[in-house]
Amino acid sequence: MTDVPAEVTDDEAIEAVPEPEPDPNAVAVTLNGREIIAHKGDLVIAVAESNGATVPHFCYHPRMSSVGMCRQCLVEVDTGRGMQLQPSCMITVSPDMKIETESPTAKRAQEGMIELLLANHPLDCPVCDKGGECPLQDQAFSHGPGESRFVEEKRHYEKPIPISDLVLLDRERCILCDRCTRFADEVAGDKLIHFTQRGNNTQVMTFPDEPFASYFSGNTVQICPVGALTAEPYRFKARPWDLEQQESTCTTCSVGCRTVVQSSRDELLRYQGVDSDPVNHGWLCDRGRFNFEATNSDHRITNPMIRTDAGLVETQWNGAMTSAAALINEALSTGGPESIAILGGARGSNEDAFAWGQLADAIDTPYRDAQLGDGLPIEVLGQKRATIDEAANAATIVLIGPDLKEELPVLYLRLRDAAEKGRSKIVEFSAVDTGMSRYAWKSIRHEPGTQHDAVRTAIADAVIAAQLASGPVVVVVGRPNLAESSDATIAALQNVLNAVPAAKVLPALRRGNVVGALSLGMAPTSSDGDAIAALNAAADGKIGLLILVGSDPLNDCPDTELARRALAGARRIISVDTHPSESTQLADVVLAAAAYGEKSGTTTNLEGRVTTLAQQVTASGTARPDWMIAVELATSIGDRSFGADHPLGNVATVDDVTDAIAATAPLFPGVTRAALAASIDGVMSIQPAAALPGIKVEVAGRNSYDYRLVVSRKLYDRAVSTAMSPSIAQLAPGAAAHVHPLDLDGIGVDAGTDVKLISAKATAVLPVVANHNVPRGVVWAPFNQSGTGSIEDIIDAAAATTDVRIERI
Numbered sequence: 001m002t003d004v005p006a007e008v009t010d011d012e013a014i015e016a017v018p019e020p021e022p023d024p025n026a027v028a029v030t031l032n033g034r035e036i037i038a039h040k041g042d043l044v045i046a047v048a049e050s051n052g053a054t055v056p057h058f059c060y061h062p063r064m065s066s067v068g069m070c071r072q073c074l075v076e077v078d079t080g081r082g083m084q085l086q087p088s089c090m091i092t093v094s095p096d097m098k099i100e101t102e103s104p105t106a107k108r109a110q111e112g113m114i115e116l117l118l119a120n121h122p123l124d125c126p127v128c129d130k131g132g133e134c135p136l137q138d139q140a141f142s143h144g145p146g147e148s149r150f151v152e153e154k155r156h157y158e159k160p161i162p163i164s165d166l167v168l169l170d171r172e173r174c175i176l177c178d179r180c181t182r183f184a185d186e187v188a189g190d191k192l193i194h195f196t197q198r199g200n201n202t203q204v205m206t207f208p209d210e211p212f213a214s215y216f217s218g219n220t221v222q223i224c225p226v227g228a229l230t231a232e233p234y235r236f237k238a239r240p241w242d243l244e245q246q247e248s249t250c251t252t253c254s255v256g257c258r259t260v261v262q263s264s265r266d267e268l269l270r271y272q273g274v275d276s277d278p279v280n281h282g283w284l285c286d287r288g289r290f291n292f293e294a295t296n297s298d299h300r301i302t303n304p305m306i307r308t309d310a311g312l313v314e315t316q317w318n319g320a321m322t323s324a325a326a327l328i329n330e331a332l333s334t335g336g337p338e339s340i341a342i343l344g345g346a347r348g349s350n351e352d353a354f355a356w357g358q359l360a361d362a363i364d365t366p367y368r369d370a371q372l373g374d375g376l377p378i379e380v381l382g383q384k385r386a387t388i389d390e391a392a393n394a395a396t397i398v399l400i401g402p403d404l405k406e407e408l409p410v411l412y413l414r415l416r417d418a419a420e421k422g423r424s425k426i427v428e429f430s431a432v433d434t435g436m437s438r439y440a441w442k443s444i445r446h447e448p449g450t451q452h453d454a455v456r457t458a459i460a461d462a463v464i465a466a467q468l469a470s471g472p473v474v475v476v477v478g479r480p481n482l483a484e485s486s487d488a489t490i491a492a493l494q495n496v497l498n499a500v501p502a503a504k505v506l507p508a509l510r511r512g513n514v515v516g517a518l519s520l521g522m523a524p525t526s527s528d529g530d531a532i533a534a535l536n537a538a539a540d541g542k543i544g545l546l547i548l549v550g551s552d553p554l555n556d557c558p559d560t561e562l563a564r565r566a567l568a569g570a571r572r573i574i575s576v577d578t579h580p581s582e583s584t585q586l587a588d589v590v591l592a593a594a595a596y597g598e599k600s601g602t603t604t605n606l607e608g609r610v611t612t613l614a615q616q617v618t619a620s621g622t623a624r625p626d627w628m629i630a631v632e633l634a635t636s637i638g639d640r641s642f643g644a645d646h647p648l649g650n651v652a653t654v655d656d657v658t659d660a661i662a663a664t665a666p667l668f669p670g671v672t673r674a675a676l677a678a679s680i681d682g683v684m685s686i687q688p689a690a691a692l693p694g695i696k697v698e699v700a701g702r703n704s705y706d707y708r709l710v711v712s713r714k715l716y717d718r719a720v721s722t723a724m725s726p727s728i729a730q731l732a733p734g735a736a737a738h739v740h741p742l743d744l745d746g747i748g749v750d751a752g753t754d755v756k757l758i759s760a761k762a763t764a765v766l767p768v769v770a771n772h773n774v775p776r777g778v779v780w781a782p783f784n785q786s787g788t789g790s791i792e793d794i795i796d797a798a799a800a801t802t803d804v805r806i807e808r809i
Contacts, residue, residue, distance in 0.1 A: 029097040038093045045073050045088035053101045056110055056143045058117075058135060058225045059177040060089035063281050064186050069178045070117070072139070074109040076100040085109055107143070114144035120155045121226070122172050130227030132240035136175065157203070163193065164212040166232050166286060166727060167221060171203045174228040180204060180220035187283065189416055189439075190214035204228070215409050215715055218289040219282075222272055231270075233290050233727040238264040246614035247274055247680070249603050251347070251512030251596055252288035252721060255388070255410045256605025258680065259284065261292075261597050261616040268292040268597050268617055278389045278681050279609070285409035286728065287715050293725035295595045295617070299579055302621025305590040312590060317622060321629075324589045325636030327572045331544035332363065332637070339544035341367035341534035344551030344576075345522035345626075346511035348593075349601035349613055351657040352626035353513065354665065356549055357521015358648055359630045362640045367534035367543070369524050370517035372556040373797050375479055375509050376486050378523045382690025383497070386474040386504035387607045392418040394504075395471025399428040400451060400492050401478030401508040405435025406715050408478075408508055408606070412436060415476070425467055429454050429492065430480060431710050432780050433773035441467070445775055448708045449484045449699040449801035452491035459499045473500045478508030482558035482783055483711040483795050483802040487695045494692050507606055510713065516604030519667045519685065522549075527693070531557070532797050538566035546570035549626060550593065552581040555718060555784055558711065559797035561762060576629055579720045592623040596721075599625040601654050602661075602676065604685060610671045611682035627657050702803045707739070707779040709759070709802040711791055717784040735787025737806070738771035738780045747806050757804045759794035765809065766791065779804060 025040045031051055038047045043066065048055050059069040066089040077086040078098035085105065100106055118140060125131040160168035176195070181204065184193050192212050196205045206212050221231045245262040250271070257280035260272040271289050275282035304320030305312040331339045342360050345353040353370065360368045391397060392414045404412035416439050418424035425441035428434070429451050437443045442464065446454035458464050477493050479486060497503055509515060517523075524530040535553065537543050539562060546567070553563035567573065567586050575587035578595040600615040619625075631651060634642045642649045647660040655673060662672045671683045702708060716722050716732040723729050737757055739747070749755055751770045756763055757779070766781065766789040774780045781791040795802055 027093050027095055027097075029093050029095075029099060031099045032102055040093070042093050043089055044075065044077065044086070044091050044093060044099055047093055048075070048088060048099060048101050055088055055101050056114075056139045057089060058175060059179060061179055061182075061223060063275075064179070064182045066090050067178050067182065069176060070113065072110060072113045072117070074113065075106045076103050110143045111145040114140055115148055115150075117175050118144070118148055119150045120172070121175070122154060124173075128173065128227035129230045129235055130224075134227065135225040160230065162232070163206045164214075164217055165731060166290060167212055167217045168230045168232055168235065169204065170228050170230070171205075173226050174204050175226055176202060176204070177225055179223050179225065180229060183216075183220055183223060184214060187219070187413060187417070188214055188216040189420075190216065193220070215285050215287070215405065216283065216413070218284060218286045219273065231290070233293060234270050237269050243269065244616070246616055247612070248597070248614035248616070249605075249611040250284065250288040251603055251613070252285070252291060253408050254509050254512055254514055254606040255280065255408050256512075256603060256609060256611060257284055257288060257410050258611065259288075261614055263597075263616045266617050268295050274680070276681050278387060279605070280410045281414070283410055283413055285715065287409075287722060290727050291721040291725045292597065293727060294579070294721045295597050295620075297579065297724040299724055300595070300620045300623070301577060301580060301584070301590060301592045302623060304592050304622075307588045312585070312587070317624075320589055320591060321632055321636065324574050324591065325633055327545050327574060327588065328363065328633065328637050331572065332640070335542075335544040337364040338366055339542065340365045340547065341538065341543050341545075342522070342547045342549060343369055343372065343531055343534060343553065344549035345517035346370040346514035347550040348513060348517070348626045349599065349603055350513065350516045350520055350610065350661060351601040351654050352549075352630070353517035353522050354520040354657060354661050355627035355630035355648060358642070358646070359634050360521060362634060362637070362642065364640075366526060366529040367524070367537065368522055368529065369531035369534065370511070370514050370522040371509075371531055372551060372553060373530070373532040373535070374482055374556065374558050375514065376477070376507065377490060377693055378518055379690040379692050380477065380490070380493070380505065380507050381515065381518060382688050383505035383692070384503070385608055385687045386506040387609070387684075388414055388506070390472070390504060391415060391474040391476060391506050392424070393472075394418075394424050394474040396467050396473045397424050397426045398473060398475045398496055398503070399426055399430075399436060399440070400455065400480070400489060400496070401476055402480050402510070402712055403430075403434035403436070404476070404508065407510050407713050409715060411476075411508070411606075427458065427464060427467070429458070431778060432775065448481055448710050448778065449488050449697075451480070452488050452495055452697055455492040455495045459495065465499075468500050473503040474506055475503055476506045476508050478510070481710045481712060483709040485800050487697050487800065488699070490692055491695050491697045494695075497692075509606060513603045515606055515608060516602075516610070519604065520661065520665055532559075532562070535559075535562050535566035538570040539568075541569050541571075543570045545572045545574065548573065548575045548577070548583055548587070550577055552577075552583040552720075554582040557797070558783065558792055558795045560790060560792035560795070562797055576626055578623070579724055581720065591629050592621060593629070594619040594623045594625045598623065599654070601625075601627070602658060602671070608685045608687055609682045610668065610676065610685055612676050625654065627654065697800070699800050703805075706803040706805050707743075707777060709795070709804050710778055710780040711783050711795060712780070713784070714782045717782065718786055719784065732785055733782060735766055735785040735789060735791060736769045736781065737766045737791070738769045738774050739778075739806070740774050740776045741770040741772065743776055744768065744770055747808065749808055754788070754809055756807045756809055757791070757794055758807060759796070759802055759804045760799075761796045762794045764791055764794050765789040768806070779806065
């Protein structure tokens, strides 16, 4: 501001303030007789709708390119040469443009287009899933002619055609808007659905003998403006006016996609994506979209259980909680705090994790961890944190982590979009090809366990060094291989941060609320208190009580043999879970937990963004939220219980716990209920600064006859939310050992043959599969899959890497 002399009057001072600089991108246009300000590059349809003028449309979608297929958005536009009908999704604003969306000419054109679209449309609204929420139906009433002049027989096709396990196609309803095909091409990169035939016979179809096997197929159902594409799990289940709904957040993985949770008659029926600009842009993966069936499963744990001579039997909550509290007190009196371990918390809400973390503090146990030996050290969260938006707009994205398409699918969509549109260049370090490899600027292969060396070599390259210096750098870092320790990954991250100190880090941890759980008390309080240390202590008979909070070590921990010994060595086990698992079958007390959609609260995604969870249906049976179980247990453990002055000493509702987090959790100041209610996009938590642990990576050499093992996750596996959802349970690929086709000759077997994989620890029998995406000398296997053998049996959690010998049976 210009300095104003003291003797200048107030009016003169105001006049002396310089005028703000005009926006160079501002464009003045006239919309329906009203002058408005738009911006260069804005589409006419977007400008009109943002200023209250409704323009009917079908093919236009703000997250995809405009194609002008349906011509429904015709409006009159004058650019200085008189009014002309123009498709408003294909023309951008220009200075002094005049736009008429409601003129008689525009209305007649819109009526004509509706009439043409309905010429062959079957008008089967009473039996169509889209009825009641169909843009064609709505616009036929609002912008249509009222009646049709066509009397000819409409076209007919076989219906419906299952184009995948999840999506059905009714071709005669299709209006050829190109939304589904554009999504598959532009957004998902899965060109599995496209136009076939020509002229009057043009139709949407998949390639012959190739199903629409995309991880994102459900999005095409949601964006289809008619009922041409319908979802098998929802088909004929309800009408829109039957549904009750609330906005929530998906917790299938840690991306935290915003959703609408819909129910009818107190049963979850559908999830729909919500367009959260900084997170998911409205997209969901199919696992997150269709796993609502797990909440409705007949296999739910509906009541608490205790172990008797007859096995686990249902009981009342009073008896179960009394038994659980007695086990805690017994362990404290006989072995002290170090004889209790609490594992889990990442599958619940922030409130759940906070309550269990407070209980762990009260017990003073050194063993607590929301990760099960499959994540990264807590210090990774203390690096300069990037948001998803920052990652998707960085000049360079350094990817040292898992296959994002398999583990964090919507983050994969965001980063793929950044690469495809030229905003970012991706430098990928991986042991095998991933879904991101085809979009990477540089995809650098390395032997498992040596990514730190690969990074050191790469950043010394002049071309890569110049790219790293060209603009903002974001490192997306996660656990790329469950058959190796995290040491090489941390060392690789440190090498990047040494070269680019200003780089930000986006932790690619998988489980839904793992960041929230780690930030709210479920992180190990010392380096020897993590999950692997706890399991080793249990295996050695040092754990008197193992408390599993939504965790199943026998399937969650990469080292299954260690988990098996730990559960056998722990004297007592309490399991808090929604569904029976191999671990709950060994428990002394099982406490029935409320599932997703059955409890409210908040969750924290991988970037530290806190968003809300909605309770849409009543909890199954007498199941309770995890936080309630923890608080009630705390009242029954003697002098360690929560007193009146404790943050959870007087809580009665989940809102009380949310308030306690905002008031007392050091990383969550300002994350109040009011702040959350004011923003669909949530509130960012604070991330504390932390130094990465100093690590000296030592990877032993291997015998030339051995194969180095890579184990990573697929989108579909034996996880509860998948296994208990019939529509997606069968999509898990199954256990197998994948090797390069040329390595099959050396093994001396044909693809599909069972072979023995022998490590220093154990042997597993799996079918062998030829896979060009696996380098020679490496064997890749998916984690937690059904099959005749278990790859997890041969992983050693204490080893830097796992080498195996493959033998014929």
